[in-house]
Amino acid sequence: MFYISPRLLRRFERFRAIKRGYYSLWIILALIAVSFVAELWINNRALIVSYEGRLYFPTYTEMYPGNTFGLDYVHETDYLELQKNMRAKKEKGEKAGWVLMPLVPHGPLDTSSREEGYAPYPPSIKYQNYLGTDSTGRDVLARLIYGFRMAMVFSIVLMVFSYIIGIAVGCMMGFFGGWFDLVMQRVVEIWSNVPFLYVVMIVSSIIVPSFWMLLAIMVFFGWQGMTYYMRSQTYRERSRLYVLSAQSLGASPLRIILKHILPNSLSIIVTFIPFAIAGGISSLTALDYLGYGLPPPTPSWGELLDQGVENLDAWWVAGSVVVMLVLILTMVTFVGEAVREAFDPKKFTVYE
């Protein structure tokens, strides 16, 4: 199925030639990669702690209670405080270990407080809240990056599941036709007339959804988008000679769909993927904004947006999330446009 045809290669070359789409794709992939190791550079857990001659790497391990490092509590160690203590000891000339903190020593969930003023605190290099904090004192940059990871994972998984269902149903409708097609056409019509966000909100006002629950709800109400295209595509391909000959050789419908029709429909699927991801990010942000998305305190852009609108004085909250949203959505759309152009180039006549 993943044989790379010359045609596909040509399309890829064409995609590469569309610079803004190509570079946007790389930037997005890089951001995703960076956000996946966010624990290493933007976290309230230390990277390395040297204490009494032993090295600790708390980033991905179980949490170390404070008494591991000679502090007088058993909840998770406050590494920033530990670092301060050790430095103070060193200055006094005593022997002490050291703590290597990540670049941004704040996690998406831990709250910090300052001596002066109230949260939301403005950006500050001294406290290493480079984009300030939100109204409960959580670091905006941390929540932005972890929220980006959440939004990306969510919309990619959402896209994969809705495409699997949509493509399967669409292919079956086009392939089998007859009463199955007729019945499913009604079903798809019903589904596409259900106001998506409205109904997802109704459902999540009932149950406070977890990540997977929200995903299931959104897939349930949003799978039908691809069926139209796949149905007509399968219908078209089905009457082609190569499908007929495969059929006369005794290939099963499943094999024909998977081996013959799907690879030929790949271009349709691929051109819709970036737009589906952009749509997923927007829907999740909208739901989170309204308070019907992922449960708090999950870091999410919608929740940040809500806080930003509530506290417009704290420009760094709304400002950073809006800038991020605009950048990411624009880049995803750039990719989408480039893919579309690469797969379906249009040449225009220009009158001089």
Place this chain on the structure above:
Amino acid sequence: MSAAYIIRRLLLMIPTFLGVTLMVFAITRFVPGGPVERALQEAQSMADGEGGEASSGGNELRAGALSKDQIQMLNEYYGFDKPVLVSYALWLKKLVVLDLGDSTRWYEPVWQTIARVLPVSTFYGLVSMLLAYLICIPLGIIKAIKHRTTLDSLSSILIFIGYAIPGFIVAVLLMSCFSFYLEWFPSGGFISDEFEDLGVFAKVIDLFYHATLPLIAYTIGSFAVMTMLMKNSLMDNLAADYVRTAMAKGFPFRTAVFRHALRNSLIPLATHFGSNISFFIGGSFLIEQIFDIDGFGLLGFESIVERDYPVVMGILAISCVLQLLGNLLSDICVASVDPRVQFE
């Protein structure tokens, strides 16, 4: 496009409508925290003398404040004592005579609740629809003729942002920049408090003073899609043989565009034309929530929050009917402007 076709399409709408409403009706039915629980909560907090901080899972409520009979009465009043399909049938029966029931939040007929928000929504719907057409068609034409010039590229940036960024994020951006920091525009609402005392001219000014930012947020989404549609279809037509023929015959470029190419390029716009039928309920609840506009969208949102299911169902029924009619209307439009299209 025959009358029989239209009638068949109208008949096909019925199962779709039933499917959509039944699905949502069933969802609202399996929900804890419906109007009965809300009434219980109110009664209980009244009895306790303090705000009942009950969780959304209303099951945990002790029915202390109300007797069993009273709860039973409440259930009957809201129609929760019957199975889903029976109460759905009752809802439908009332709907046939255009009765949407009573709002459980405002204690008034749903129609009255909806009628209250209609003027605001109609204003926004109508103006943003007009704006969209008045801007998109000329802009699309200019962009097609001046393809790959500075003007085209510059407007493309704006269009692209409108295309990539959802309206509610644009709304947040506009509100924080222009109404909060620059204080050029009010931060929300439909009219000023002293609206009644203003003269006619001042009233109009006041209205649009409040409406500018929301209108931009509303229009920007459709603006991008429609302008590009107009541009692309005009460019397709400019490349077509019949325009080349017209040019070869000696028509000036202007005539070739406006007399020949433009008319055919408007056809794709007709495919969306039917959706304008729902202009007066088109308000997005996100934008209305941000600008605090008391319109149709915000009503829908608040009804979900307050679990006012008769209103939720009423809004759903109205928008569903309008959407289905809009689809049919679009098809009729396309068939009437493009004789090649035959719906049978």
